[in-house]
Amino acid sequence: MNPPFRNRRSLTNLGGAIETEGDAEDTAKLAEALAVRSSLDDEDAARSHVHGFHTYPARMHPDTAARLVRSFVPDGGTVLDPFCGSGTVLIEALVAEVRPFGVDLNPLAVMLTKCKTRLRSTEELQTLIATATVCANYANERRKARAGASRRYSAEDVQLFEPHVLLELDSLRTKISEITDNALWLDLALVLSSLLVKFSKKSSDTSGEMVARKTMPGFPSKMFVRKAEDLVQRLMALGKLVTNPQPVFVDQDDATKLKTLPSVKMDAIVTSPPYAATYDYVAHHMLRLRWLGLDASSLKSGELGSRSTYERVDPRKAADTWSHELARFFRAAKTVLAPGGKLVMLMADSALGTIALRAEEIVAQTARDCGLYPAARASQPRPHFHGPSRDAFRDRPRFEHAILLRN
Ligand SMILES: C[S@@+](CC[C@H](N)C(=O)[O-])C[C@H]1O[C@@H](n2cnc3c(N)ncnc32)[C@H](O)[C@@H]1O
Known part of the structure; x- marks a missing residue:
């Protein structure tokens, strides 16, 4: 050759x-x-x-x-x-x-890619955090009321998450699914996605290894808002670079x-x-x-x-x-x-x-x-x-x- x-x-x-x-x-x-x-x-x-x-x-x-x-x-x-x-x-x-x-x-x-390349107005960024807070409050209320899951989860999901984490993530997911603005739904669905593996027993996306987790009740919702705030900071930083x-x-x-x-x-x-x-x-x-x-x-x-x-x-x-x-x-x-x-x-x-x-x-x-x-x-x-x-x-x-x- x-x-x-x-x-x-x-x-x-x-x-x-x-x-x-x-x-x-x-x-x-x-x-x-x-x-x-x-x-x-x-x-x-x-x-x-x-x-x-x-x-x-x-x-x-x-x-x-x-x-x-x-x-x-x-x-x-x-x-x-x-x-x-x-x-x-x-x-x-x-x-x-x-x-x-x-x-x-x-x-x-x-x-x-759509989420990370779309530059937002200050108003849109504020709405993103406000809506994330609404979703987290909803999940917290349901947690305190000991509400059950909104759907039947597969054996796989039941195995992957601690029971109270599964319920809290389920509440976040339910509230996100009610968002009618597509771009806002996309952002918050990705915020949830960014937390899924971290709160599961999977050690990473690419590994089959399972790890033990002990998560405080309320922590997934708190992290959800933090992650939305983190996304907003990052988008603002990108905005400054793109003239x-x-x-x-x-x-x-x-x-x-x-x-x-x-x-x-x-x-x-x-x-x-x-x-x-x-x-x-x-x-x-x-x-x-x-x-x-x-x-x-x-x-x-x-x-x-x-x-x-x-x-x-x-x-x-x-x-x-x-x-x-x-x-x-x-x-x-x-x-x-x-x-x-x-x-x-x-x-x-x-x-x-x-x-x-x-x-x-x-x-x-x-x-x-x-x-x-x-x-x-x-x-x-x-x-x-x-x-x-x-x-x-x-x-x-x-x-x-x-x-x-x-x-
Ligand atoms: C190495 S990754 C690219 C990572 C990317 N450069 C980044 O920085 O995130 C390869 C990508 O190819 C995608 N892929 C695999 N087969 C494809 C196909 N037939 N057409 C388009 N994308 C494909 C996978 O979904 C994956 O996102």
Whole structure:
């Protein structure tokens, strides 16, 4: 196989040596975007302004998103994130005053991105806190009156929550469902969502581990108001950063189809698609999707790279399967990219069994087959946490790559 890129180099940098290939100017920009401390080490940056409102698995570091947008989107241009997740790229696009477009198949991601990218008036922010307080008061009154649940809960929910927590969350959920203003409903449903896993016995979205909880009665309602106040602070902080607000487009769509986008050509796509065989967004978000009444059927049938799908794939055929999935995305991307437009993607190597899926090789080959030119990449070693596939990275470490493809 041809080397995927030309001009191999290696730079010493924060978080390990960065290997680069391709055009020197582009690789320097990609390397700069990769060389941020991980959000695990650098909680403050990852939580800065509205980014930190709600957790989301595998979100892009905001500094990486900001650097990629500033380096690869022309002034006043358009940028699409077709796997927008919690909206990191769109938020940084707003700050950089370029026009953001985002889609995702996960309805929770669409809600989060809409919430985090909509700048509000002071009046709207006041209403948000006042309505959160009304919901919390309602939950407190029902708690004191020892009122029962408003619906029958599944055995799963009964297992996941302490009984009094389940009742208090149920009251918050009931009051939120009475809100008729869609935007306000969306904000407060997400405030509730941001607390769900914290008050459940799940240790995180992505782990099956259960932890013991001992929650004071009334604490969920108190946290609900605090979280609404926190969202308001964060939106105000974002408002100060965005001096020239651009219209934002966000919708639910499949990145391998891109049917909902308005007919605007994108100067750049900046994105982090799922990594093959790594996450399961349906499973990770089932609790939140269920409580928010969101329809997961499109995500179930169209999620790219999900670990549960790859568990059924012969590891020797996994690279071909992944290439096939990526090709569907690249072909759709080509239909919306402007001539000469750039597709910048972050992707880490992954593994199935003992077989490593080297993202830079699979991406470069597949991109070429789809008429996109692999122009540059920067790659930095990353730890691999998945025990059963550790041997896949015995000879060569796992890398995260920032890759530039040109249309
Ligand atoms: C790595 S995450 C993106 C995280 C995002 N960059 C952020 O900062 O929050 C990958 C996203 O791809 C979405 N996804 C998976 N398959 C998809 C598909 N076929 N079309 C659109 N989105 C998809 C998942 O729902 C998830 O939000």
